Amino acid sequence: MNQLSRRHFLKSLGGVAALASFPAILSAATAGPRVVVIGGGFAGATAAKYLKHWSPNLNVTLVEPNAQYQSPILSNLIVNGQIGMDTITFQYNTLAQKYGVNVVQDWVSGIDGVSQKVTLNSGATLDYDRLIVAPGINFNPVAGLDFNKVPHAWKSGDQVLLLKQQLDAMPAGGTFVMTIPPAPYRCPPGPYERACVVADYFKTHKPGSKVVVLDANADILAEKTTFSHAFNVTYAGIVDYHTDVMLESVDSDRKIAITDAGDFQADVLNVIPTQSAGTIITSSGLANDASGRWGQVNPLSYESTATPNIHIIGDSQATGQPKAGHIANAEAKVCADAIIRLFNGDQPYAEPMTNSACYSPVSVNTASWATVVYKYDANTGAMAAVPGSSGTAHVSTNESYNDMFDWANNLFADTFA
């Protein structure tokens, strides 16, 4: 079989977002084994969906504090006004109605790994046979930092809208300062992507404005070719990129980033702080990697090495795979399959694969991308990139910009619909 037309480049934006609001449904509990999933992001929602999709007899409860999910993926397109928040807002009612997931809107206040119980803020408790913890990231404290004045905009929703409002209100000729935390952090290309889309916005709407990027890392961490070109050529004279700058504190009222390389005065300041696993991981003794910030797991099942019957997926786990939505979805499937096998008395699949793919907008009509495939290495017990499978765009293109929506909308649907 030979050259076949592989795809067409049209974008279909927003067709996936479930817009109707619907109260959380607590469907009748089935008699099967009980799985509780904490966190309804790309990792947790995918795990809940696929557990029920593949094994409808399971009793799956998803606990998520927010009524709806607002995706960080594509959220920089809100910052530069290309899309609205409704495009990246997803309801949980499909998981409830189509797949029979019990969706509970609440915070988890504690995990009892011995009696296998989860306690909610409401006081209710949920018993589990297997627990999946997918709380994403938490921000390490920064002296003087007030997110109501200096947004992180690194979780989506109101924080992204606040950053957009501040940029819209900034006079032409102003200075936008953003700080990038030391790796590992959520979405490796994300900060560079943000610097680009803001620079592009300034170029069109705020002439004379600057983007000052203060990177705690020694170099651009992702898609270096594309982003270097963007910083040095496309946005020459706009982006001012600094490496090895560690943030020490923030003056939130005066919008000053205080660093080991001096103070940086901003008109709009965006601090992306150093990150750790979600609070429930650290407070439950599951953050047992060398840094004490992330949860070590067995990559065959994502079962915690600290507490049996608890699995950690997504940004909170410490396998070294990137912290990002696409691969969190991949990890969730490996975890869901392993849990089903374990309930059946079998062992997890011995050669799991995951992959990452990610498109990053660089302007209002171009994007870059990166991808890699991981396989389980039985010798090291770790997930390792498969040689030859890793690569990035050489240049940002309009074609990639259109592909970005096809990719994101299928990823959203595979997770929430």
Place this chain on the structure above:
Amino acid sequence: MKYKYTIPVMVSAAVMLAACGGGGSSTSSPPGTTTSSTFKLQGTVPGTLIEAFCEDGSYYAVNSQENNTTQHPFSLDMPIDVSCRVVMTTNENDPNNKVITPIRFVNAAGVGSTAIKANSDVGLDFINLALDRADMLSDTNQDGVEDSPKEVILDAETSQVLSVIPTANDPLDDDNDGIINVYEDDDNDQINNHDDDDDDGDGLLDIYDNDHDNDDISDNDLDGDGITNDQDVDDDNDGLHDSEDNDDDNDGISDSEDSDDDNDGTDDEMDDDYDSSDDNNTGNPTTPTPTNPSTTSAPSAGRLLAAQCAQCHGTDGVSKTDIDSLAGESRAEIIEEMQEMQNESNNEVMHLQAKGYNAEQIGLIADYFSSLPYSGGDD
């Protein structure tokens, strides 16, 4: 089904099974390379061609080595854990006096079958085969094929490594007589199907005949091995995996020029071999066909691996965007496209992703998607 085969290509077929994960062209691997995805079936025979026909449609062959004795050693690389049938042919270059002996293996527990599989090397004792037709045990239809397979008795040790698999409804052997379809003589012209360029004697050469057995049901099985082309990794049994074969149907038109690679009469652009379940002997017996994934709880490796395509290609391979759907695509096409992308150096997401998977994994993924209902993807 008359087809040509040349021994050296067997090597590249075997190498392909394991060596693609790194993204290099498998054809560049040195001849004789073996990998963990194959085992060696070894033994001694009179001067003989040894063939293996496997349930994924793949074909392997090797000649024994002349060593100036009456017992020539052979070593045939075969895929691990794939059920295969072994046929041995003496005087293979003499059409009028060749003797074809299917082999039936009997293990130490007394279980016998023509279907075997293994996952490590197997050593057989000397197998004494008839060297000309006068010495055959029984050949009532005079097609040069023994009427019944020769039994090879395995000792206890060999029985441990070589699994004998009782078969029923064997797609490679429709009448379950131990003589695989390829070596039957459908039209009783004293030329077995393997050597017959017109199996059913209808005057239409097999290469142009989509109904080799003349039962008015379209075969979609070019090589007559019982594995329909959409399930067959080697449509023409030339020993070259279709993804490596630039002429899948051996019609002399290279695939790049051929608008109908598998010669089933359906143009490639339109051909998903999807409706073959209605009119063909479908199903790949090496892989259980998954039932509706929404109602099953039995995990399969293919289901899990295929789920890793869903981020971009949609849940269960049903895309919501302009990215292709994969559900219900033909197994052969998925494999071929993945192999093409592995061998091309395009800096594109899917070309890189393709290099992340080895041939076995790609086969499992293709098994799974091809088992799902067609969703309207365009190849």
